[in-house]
Amino acid sequence: MSEPHHSCCEHHDHHHELVVQGLRVSYRNTVALKDINFATSCGNRVALIGANGAGKSTLIKAIAGLVPRSRGSIHWRGTTVRRWSREFAYLPQREEVDWSFPITVRGLVEMGRYPQVGWWKRFSRTDDESVESALETLDLKDLQNRQIRELSGGQQQRAFLARAIAQEAHVLLLDEPFTGLDRRAAGQLGELLAQLAHEGRLIIASHHDLGSAPRLFDEALLLATHQVAFGAVEHTLTTAQLETCFAP
Numbered sequence: 001m002s003e004p005h006h007s008c009c010e011h012h013d014h015h016h017e018l019v020v021q022g023l024r025v026s027y028r029n030t031v032a033l034k035d036i037n038f039a040t041s042c043g044n045r046v047a048l049i050g051a052n053g054a055g056k057s058t059l060i061k062a063i064a065g066l067v068p069r070s071r072g073s074i075h076w077r078g079t080t081v082r083r084w085s086r087e088f089a090y091l092p093q094r095e096e097v098d099w100s101f102p103i104t105v106r107g108l109v110e111m112g113r114y115p116q117v118g119w120w121k122r123f124s125r126t127d128d129e130s131v132e133s134a135l136e137t138l139d140l141k142d143l144q145n146r147q148i149r150e151l152s153g154g155q156q157q158r159a160f161l162a163r164a165i166a167q168e169a170h171v172l173l174l175d176e177p178f179t180g181l182d183r184r185a186a187g188q189l190g191e192l193l194a195q196l197a198h199e200g201r202l203i204i205a206s207h208h209d210l211g212s213a214p215r216l217f218d219e220a221l222l223l224a225t226h227q228v229a230f231g232a233v234e235h236t237l238t239t240a241q242l243e244t245c246f247a248p
């Protein structure tokens, strides 16, 4: 795998922390999330675990600044998250993406550069290099001129991650990235996430498979609208806490 074009947070100090305090998110009359309190830092892979409707997607969107908070705060590197910024890359659930949208793999990855370039300006050499490097990292060079609708699910996932890399995002927010991938593609994605975390990125992903969670993640947050537990994955996925988390 190639070196990152622009490495992000190598230092594990408070400047590279994500801190969520007293977070509550409501949709009209439904409280989707409440009393969420945790802190994590760059270099970690955090699994969000909980039953359907537990609030995993809502937490991802709240951190990305895509849904408003009703209470509490989210700080990233000491600054309040108010709206989406290019430091956050968001991978929606597969069903939420319009895969028929006419765009090539390269075009999609180039979109990762738009926040820097501005929609009206030309690509610089740095932008081109960044796109090249992202395509290489995700092993997409041979597929770069294909339409995204013509790719397999695993390839589509990789194209979206390449866009996140080109964007030079520090925090990757991934909604069920392993869903629908075969064993080989899932294995590759697992290795890629380990590599990205090793380079200093923070990865937060909703995840359904409890069996693979300890292998794929460093920390886990158990959700059932409220926060059931948070901590190192091996201390968090205990039988008692999982029972509380998945209790009907």
Ligand SMILES: Nc1ncnc2c1ncn2[C@@H]1O[C@H](COP(=O)(O)OP(=O)(O)OP(=O)(O)O)[C@@H](O)[C@H]1O
Binding pocket: 027, 028, 030, 031, 032, 050, 051, 052, 053, 054, 055, 056, 057, 058, 059, 206
């Ligand atoms: N746009 C919305 N409008 C109203 N209610 C919503 C909206 N999105 C989610 N909800 C509700 O908020 C709660 C949390 O939903 P969320 O999608 O965050 O859960 P989830 O843990 O990601 O579930 P799943 O595993 O099924 O994807 C649920 O009760 C859901 O019905």
